[in-house]
Amino acid sequence: MSMPLPQFDKLPLGDPQAAHEPPVEDSLPDYTPRAAHIPQPIEEREFEYKIEKKKGVTIASLKVVSPAAYSRNIPTFCGAGPIKGSVNLYLTEPETVASVVLSVRGRFLSDHSDDMEEVMLFVVSSTMWSKDSAEATTNPSFSHKKLSGTYSWPFSISIPEKVQFSGSGTGGSTPGTTEHVLPQTYTERILSAGINYEIILHIGRGKLKTDYEIPCTFGYIPLTRPRPFPALKTIAYQEGTPLLDPTVDVDGWALAKKVIISGTLFESHPVAIECQLFVSAPLAYTRGSVIPLYVRMHSSDRQALDLLATHKAVIVRLQRTIVYSLPMKSLKHTKTNPGKDERDLVEAVWWPTSSQEQGASTSFAAGMQMHTVCLNGEIHLRADLAPSTTFPAFTVEYHVCMRPFDTPGFKMAKAEQTLVxxxxxxxxxxxxxxxxxxxxxxxxxSERPLTMEFGMALNLGASGFV
Incomplete structure (x- = not known):
């Protein structure tokens, strides 16, 4: 049985809570003009969900208001929200109503078993009206605990941006010592697990009557940011100048690893190349932006460098790994029966660099001349990538991976799938x-198509995950 998790649209970047603030010139005389900021209201969109009688008569409705820039098919919220809207009753004749309760919840769902298992991430409930409330017991219009006419209750509920779990918690949101950022809504066609968020309006109608319930699935995006760029990288971006190489901007790069690439050239000529892959620091990147890369290659064999140190030969990709663990009866057993999906999502592009460290130098100790070739690179990130998530039983991780070089006439000494x-x-x-x-x-x-593995198509379009 496939899990009926909803798909929702591609989301833009940035924080929807941040107002658009165009500068306005202050024209007061006798003062130097300065830039003032007038916050502009965020455009919102209303979604309405109804319960109707026959002939299309509405009995109750749930209205949810969310940022329009983020919400196309369903309401979508970022960070703490809040979730805003109203609960409405339209009763043309007196009707017994025991309670009107609105709940917001987040769940990890899995259908690996006959009865779908879940972990409740959080539940926030608010009672809009109750027959035992002070209003119901003192207002004469609520005669015999029956309601008649039109009623409306506005609401505003904040989403917990972080939740806690204890290692020994069982099947629910148990307070504990481990704190986690609330994960983004996640659903993908082949994965048998996902993260789902809902607003549920429950109208209790008393004994012998069926309660009314209105569910509303909403999208959620955690608000996560990288650290600011180091000083030299900030200046380069501001002035539009090339990024400085790792020998100059030491704080702006992280050495992923140094590897020795050994192999045979044209089936007869053994070669060895020292390769260093640098990744731009800090090691957190906003989706829709780029991951700058830098490769430095040393060898005494100039011919080998000419073949391997090219933009077509170097293969570096962004790899995504999703791990979800089952069964979910206890979070301390999250290592049990894990499901895993691992794939390369996008390949870096490379181009020659004008770095001063390129060229030839003589190693007097070894008595040979060493040649150096450097390349600049970038991984262009999709705007709809799922953000990194480290959550009990469901993790989304990313790695920058260097794959074996793609060069005709060169055969590596060891058949390795991942060099770095x-x-x-x-x-x-x-x-x-x-x-x-x-x-x-x-x-x-990059002209190389990525090979899809594990039977799951790569879907990063508007209806895929975000």
Missing amino acids: KHPVDIVTSFAPGTRAVRYAPPGYN
């Missing part, structure tokens, strides 16, 4: 201030 693997984080919003710039020249694109 370095963890990175994908976040949902930008750090304050300067943003990354794409430097890849036109025409430098």
Whole structure:
């Protein structure tokens, strides 16, 4: 049985709570003009969900208001929200109503078993009206605990941005010592697990009557940001100049790993190349932006460098790994029966660098001349990538991975699938201030199609995960 988790639309970048603030010139005389900021209201969209009698007569409705920029098919919220709207009753004749309760909840769902298992991430409930409330017992219009006419209760409920779990908790949101950022809504066609968020309006009608219930699925995006760029990288982005190489901007790069690539050239000529892959620091990147890369290659064999140190030969990709653990009866057993999906999502593009460290140098100790070739690179991130998530029983992780070189006439000494693997984080919003710039020249694109594995198509379109 497939799990009926909803698909929802591609979401834009940034924080929907941040107002658009165009500068306005202050024209008061005798003062130097200065830039003032007038917050602009966020455009909102209303979604309405109804219960109707026959002939289309509405009995009750749940109205939810959310940022329009983030919400197309369903209401979508970022960070703490809040979730706003109203609960409405339209009763043309007196009717017994015991309670009107609104609940907001988040769940991890899995259908690996006959009865779908779940972990409740959080539940927030608010009683809109109750027959035992002070209003019901003192207002004469609520005669015999029956309601008649039109009623409306506005609501505003904040979403907990972080939730806690204890290692020994069982089947629910048990307070504990481990705190986790609330994960983003997640659903993908082949995965038998996902993260689901709902608003549920429950109208209790008393004994011998069926209660009314209105469910509303909503999208949720955690608000996560990277740290600001180091000083030299910030200046380069602001001035539109090339990024400085790792020998100059030491704080702006992280060495993923140094590897020795050994193999045979043209089936007869043994070669060895020292390869260093650098990843831009800090190691957290906003989806829709870029991951800058830098490769430095040393060898005494100039011919080998000419073949391997090219934009077409170097293969570096962004790998996504999703791990979800079952059964979910106890969070302390999350290592049991894990499901896993691991795939390369996008390949880096490379182009020649003008770095001063390129060229030839003589190693007097070894008595040979060493050659150096460097390349600039970028991984262009999709705007709909799922952000990194470290959550009990459901994790989304990313790595920058260097794969074996793709060069005709070269055969590696060892058949390795991964030469370098370095963890990175994908976040949902930008750090304050300067943003990354794409430097890849036109025409430098990867021509290799990515091989889809594990039987799941790569779907990063508007109806896929975000």
